[in-house]
Amino acid sequence: MDYPKSLERLIEELAKLPGVGRKTATKMAFNLIDMRKEEAVEIARAIVDMKNKLGLCKRCHHLSEEALCSICQSDKRDTSLICVVDTPRDLLAIERAREYRGLYHVLHGRISPLEGVRPKDLFIEDLLERLENEKIEEIILANSPTLEGESTAIYLSKLLDGKVDKITRIAHGVPIGGDLEFADEVTLLKAMEGRKVL
């Protein structure tokens, strides 16, 4: 017994989402069948709209609908600080802690020889450019406390050595082996407060 064609195609498309298997995709598809047409179309529209509008901030590479993200545009941030994070989700996790008031630099990944991610695959080169063009006093390395994140932090601390006054790493208040984006606000606060000079 085959599914009707349009349903089969929908299940296949949904199963392309990372972490979504055929069973979950089937469940989602049937949920969409049960929704009102306008509701389902709104979901589809939101996907296309996001893909059309959302890009990266040309300075810090955070997600942004404009050339500069809201953080880079703000006049309330301390422009002498750059916090380096692996992903936009990590940036958003730190913002939720409402403690850090500096700028960011999003690498969009971690150095991982196993997965073939090299330094030049990340936004590292223009971090060096920022150090030349902006008055930065401190770089805070907030890479995830995983093997790849630690390697990236060590790589950056060596690369940036001598190019900025202070290089710090967030304290290991964040649980080792975990994903930074799932850390709670208090843990992130502690990690930020307890940062030490490398």
Place this chain on the structure above:
Amino acid sequence: MDYPKSLERLIEELAKLPGVGRKTATKMAFNLIDMRKEEAVEIARAIVDMKNKLGLCKRCHHLSEEALCSICQSDKRDTSLICVVDTPRDLLAIERAREYRGLYHVLHGRISPLEGVRPKDLFIEDLLERLENEKIEEIILANSPTLEGESTAIYLSKLLDGKVDKITRIAHGVPIGGDLEFADEVTLLKAMEGRKVL
């Protein structure tokens, strides 16, 4: 810290899917961000396409892109049998067992006073019409083995009494309290074989 507008809207839309909370919706949205634009747009298109094309078979109310579903159109089915199921997913589960060769009737729900689902909210009336217009020898009640499914089966067995030669209920090989659609093929086969006259 707010998400960019288009991202926030996407998360809200995805969270409207049943069983998808804000956390899952956020994860899905970020997965969509990481996908190539064409891939993400294909998913959106598949949703709209399904909503535009997929309707219900006018005879048995199974999902169909045409007026009659592929089962009702087939000349290889035993047209003297109707198997009554709660949902299209239940129908598809029975089809996967590849044993039953009759027709179906999909109620699209179960009688549930608690949830306010009354007999007239289901496709019951035109099941009676089918008994008048088609030469049906047996009605197999394959409603889910839940409280609501059992109630629906009992309601139907009383309603149909005298209007068809044989009314049967699938055997309780299917685990009580479970969802029929998740039963494995062998269990469904046993349930179908062991059906008894009501």
